[in-house]
Amino acid sequence: MKESGARPGETVAIVGAGGGLGVYAQQYAKAMGLRIIAIDSGEEKRKTCHDLGSYAFVDFGTSKNVVKDVQAATEDGLGPHAVILLAVNEKPFQQSAEVRLPPTTYRLLDKSANL
Numbered sequence: 001m002k003e004s005g006a007r008p009g010e011t012v013a014i015v016g017a018g019g020g021l022g023v024y025a026q027q028y029a030k031a032m033g034l035r036i037i038a039i040d041s042g043e044e045k046r047k048t049c050h051d052l053g054s055y056a057f058v059d060f061g062t063s064k065n066v067v068k069d070v071q072a073a074t075e076d077g078l079g080p081h082a083v084i085l086l087a088v089n090e091k092p093f094q095q096s097a098e099v100r101l102p103p104t105t106y107r108l109l110d111k112s113a114n115l
Contacts (some may be wrong), residue, residue: 001025001028001029001030001084002088004081004082004084005081005082006026006029006032006034006081006109007033007081008032008033008034009033009034009035009044010034010035010078010080010081010082011034011035011036011037011074011075011080011081011082012023012029012034012035012036012037012081012083012084013036013037013039013070013079013080013082013083013084014026014029014036014037014038014040014054014083014084014086015039015083015084015085015086015087016040016085016086016087016089017036017038017039017040017045017049017054017057017086018038018040018041018042018044018045018046018048018049018088019040019045019086020062021025021029021086022038022040022049022050022086023048023052025084025086026038026049026052026053026054027052028073029084030052035055035058036053036054036056037054037055037056037058037070037073037074037080038052038057038058039057039058039060039066039070040057040059040060041056041059041061042059043063045057046059055073056073058070058073090094
């Protein structure tokens, strides 16, 4: 999160925000003073993310266009300042490149690595 370059008050999108690592990432982002757009699927994860302080939730399971929904959730409509990818499939990686024009920072955490 620190390496993303996002500063207090800026927005970060966390893909996989409702999972174990995503919950930790949200807590860390909140402690850094970042605004959080949580991206995950399901009502239980929506509630978890809301309870952790995310101001927006994009449900990739029901969204017709995740990229546009994430952009619309930001104040300027251009997308978040940083994207943290905690997903395990390919589609979010492809979509993250469309979320905002450069200089958005992207970070990948390899869940298969020993942490």
